[in-house]
Amino acid sequence: MALLDSLPRHLFSTRGWGLLAAGVISLLFAQVMGRRDLLVLGLLLIVLPLISLAGIRVVKPRFRVYREFSPSTVETASITTVRLAVARTGIGVGRVIMEERLPPRFGESPAFRFPARSASGGTSRYEYHLRSGKRGQFTIGPVTAEFTDPFGLSLHRHCIDDGDTLTVTPAAVELPATGLAGARGNDGITATRTRANPSDDDVMTREYRHGDPMRRVHWPATARHGALMVRQEESVTTPEATIILDQRFVSFATGFGAVFGSDDGEDLVTSDTFEWAVTAVISVSAHLAERNYSLRFLDAAGDPAFHRSQSAPEPDAEEYSGAGGLQSVAESLAAIQLSGPHHLRRDHDTARREHAGGSDSGQSVFDDRLMDKLAAHRMRGPVVAVLGKISLAEARALSPAAGYAANAFALVIADRPGECHDVLEALRLGGWRAVAVEAATSLPAAWTYFDEGDAALGTAAADVRRGAGVAR
Helix, strand or coil: CHHHHCCCCCCECHHHHHHHHHHHHHHHHHHHHCCHHHHHHHHHHHHHHHHHHHHHHHCCCCEEEEEEEECCEEECCCEEEEEEEEEECCCCCCCEEEEECCCHHHCCCCEEEECCCCCECCEEEEEEEEECCCCEEEEECCEEEEEECCCCCEEEEEECCCCEEEEEECCCCCCCCCCCCHHHCCCCCEEEECCCCCCCCCCCEEECCCCCCHHHECHHHHHHHCCCEEECCEEEECCEEEEEECCEHHHHCCCCCCEECCCCCCCCCEEHHHHHHHHHHHHHHHHHHCCCCEEEEEECCCCECCCCCCCCCCCCCCEECHHHHHHHHHHHHHCCCCECCCCCCCCHHHHHHHHHCCCCCCCCCCCHHHHHHHHCCCCCCCEEEEECCCCHHHHHHHHHHHHHCCCEEEEEECCCHHHHHHHHHHHHHCCCEEEEECCCCCHHHHHHHHHHCHHHHHHHHHHHHCCCCEEC
């Protein structure tokens, strides 16, 4: 029996191998004893498993699989429930053992029998739970079915669906309230009053509507447009916040072995510092969205921040608003990764040379393209830059961007925050409130620095000794 159990199970069951072995033995005895009946028996015992093997591969059972995730997208460290409904669409076979293939990070693949004991209407339903500690997009499935012939002699396994993609988004960290909104207030909805002045070319105007008093007609604008235009003495606007996400490989991979991929074959090129940056972006986004800000996302070159993210619902979109917009941001961040020329193994000297000379990606960063994007939304709200370890030249190029924002905040994430002093000074000279942190830093502590300054750093000093560094 132990010998039979050691034989390959993808062709015959233990019973099938037993019949084959009995058939071979019968043939041997028929040869030795010259018995025709043993010869017939031996041939029958060998042919029967072979016929069942051929039949089960020619006449394959067909199934239909429905898979549902609840919730459809899940945050890291949260649980999603997977519901499977399997229905047979072809001819019936013997018992079927099914298995849901999972990426290694989710642990052992669940197995189940078809039909289930509680099957109704020919459909069997199953349920299990998944949790991922890392963001990304993961293929759940396919379901593989191992079935036998009616006599239980042969086995066959094949996939009965293609699997579905589970999106795991980064989880937001709650941030303390700050005065980041500046003159607009923290609620994000403040009336902006513009006093009309006939000689002021910047006055806000709109087309004349029936019932508007003639005293509000703006004659210079009327002459320009060829239609009656009136002054808007007061307008209520929703403030905007612009978030700049640096996602260049050279900014977040500063040492040997700093960059890694997943172990699931669905690799994201990322690092500990970039994961901190992604968490910061989703946290700041949630913080601002709760205060009724519309959000705009750009990368270091001024392009849409998510145009290279495989999980982005709208890769070329820049602006998001409301709960739906925040959900799109979270999904876009699920599979965002470092971009530009990179090598998973490189020495520290190479990385240092890259930072000394700026980006080697062949892509201009913090240049006129980005400045034009910021100027188009001048003073409509704060700008938050989430950066890797940038060079001094790059900091000087980014520095004037603060002039286009109501407030400008820069988070610089680096392996050694203490080495970023010159970069921070260059940003601050341009009007940025800037702080350098490492991957172990508490995000709320770094955020509080923008309001409390040195007081927040003093509070964080104990965290520095415990491994969570913040640098001025």
